[in-house]
Amino acid sequence: MSSMFGKPRASAERPPQTPLPECNVAILGCRGAGKSALTVKFLTKRFISEYDPNLEDTYTSEELVDQQPVLLKVMDTADQDGPGNCERYLCWASAFLVVYSIEDRRSFEGCQRYLEVLALHARGCQRHCPVLLLGNKLDMDQYREGTTGPCGVKQQAQPTSGGKYPGDGHSLQFAPCPWNTPGQTPPAALCQVSALKCWSTHSWGIPTWRAQWSRCQEQHPASTRGRAWQAQSISSSLL
Numbered sequence: 001m002s003s004m005f006g007k008p009r010a011s012a013e014r015p016p017q018t019p020l021p022e023c024n025v026a027i028l029g030c031r032g033a034g035k036s037a038l039t040v041k042f043l044t045k046r047f048i049s050e051y052d053p054n055l056e057d058t059y060t061s062e063e064l065v066d067q068q069p070v071l072l073k074v075m076d077t078a079d080q081d082g083p084g085n086c087e088r089y090l091c092w093a094s095a096f097l098v099v100y101s102i103e104d105r106r107s108f109e110g111c112q113r114y115l116e117v118l119a120l121h122a123r124g125c126q127r128h129c130p131v132l133l134l135g136n137k138l139d140m141d142q143y144r145e146g147t148t149g150p151c152g153v154k155q156q157a158q159p160t161s162g163g164k165y166p167g168d169g170h171s172l173q174f175a176p177c178p179w180n181t182p183g184q185t186p187p188a189a190l191c192q193v194s195a196l197k198c199w200s201t202h203s204w205g206i207p208t209w210r211a212q213w214s215r216c217q218e219q220h221p222a223s224t225r226g227r228a229w230q231a232q233s234i235s236s237s238l239l
């Protein structure tokens with residue numbers, strides 16, 4: 001079943017026969033990370049505590065991404081115990097949001113399994129979808145399970161029990177930012193990245209891949225300057 005949230009925007013200016021560019025985003029993560037809450041928060045722009053967290057559903061919302069209307073479809077997944085029966089979202093989604101709770105280290109470590117599944121899938125089908133790793137429940141910062149990293153920033157980037165960092169082995173890919181070029185219609189892939197940008201702007205979670213961001217800045221100093229959003233959202237484009 002598909003549900004429609006939010007008000008359609010800017011459709012009056014669009015010729016009726018022009019279909020909107022579409023972006024399918026799957027929300028992944030361990031139980032209790034806050035996927036459903038984030039989905040509802042994003043689509044309704046407020047926090048709602050009463051919803052059925054076990055329902056796996058797909059929602060559709062027309063959003064403006066870089067002044068362009070985009071049909072954003074969001075699948076709020078409900079895996080019972082880590083990634084399982086993943087084909088349903090791997091085949092459907094063109095972008096992925098992997099969510100953890102900042103006060104639950106296990107949920108952060110659980111992201112590794114999702115990143116691995118996504119990496120495997122990307123390798124298998126030669127399709128590289130944007131992936132955003134997102135830390136949720138920012139209001140629980142005093143209970144954050146993490147260490148203080150460089151610059152005094154508390155971060156989750158700790159080794160998992162296997163001694164690896166989530167995302168290890170996945171190369172970071174830096175997407176330049178041409179979707180802002182005047183007069184250019186963003187191609188589908190960039191539209192999807194932009195939709196994630198749109199997501200990270202609206203939602204109250206933050207992507208927290210700070211360690212990798214610094215590395216990325218070193219490698220791409222000119223192209224990354226002043227692009228704070230990218231700083232946070234490049235996360236792991238999976239190869």
Ligand SMILES: Nc1nc2c(ncn2[C@@H]2O[C@H](COP(=O)(O)OP(=O)(O)OP(=O)(O)O)[C@@H](O)[C@H]2O)c(=O)[nH]1
Nearest residue numbers: 030031032033034035036037049053054078137138
């Ligand atoms: N304090 C706080 N609680 C939150 C936040 N987001 C979600 N929660 C709570 O965390 C619990 C789990 O949230 P859900 O959205 O059901 O988590 P989920 O990832 O969808 O969990 P499953 O459906 O079991 O996979 C709920 O009690 C939410 O109210 C947040 O930003 N802050």
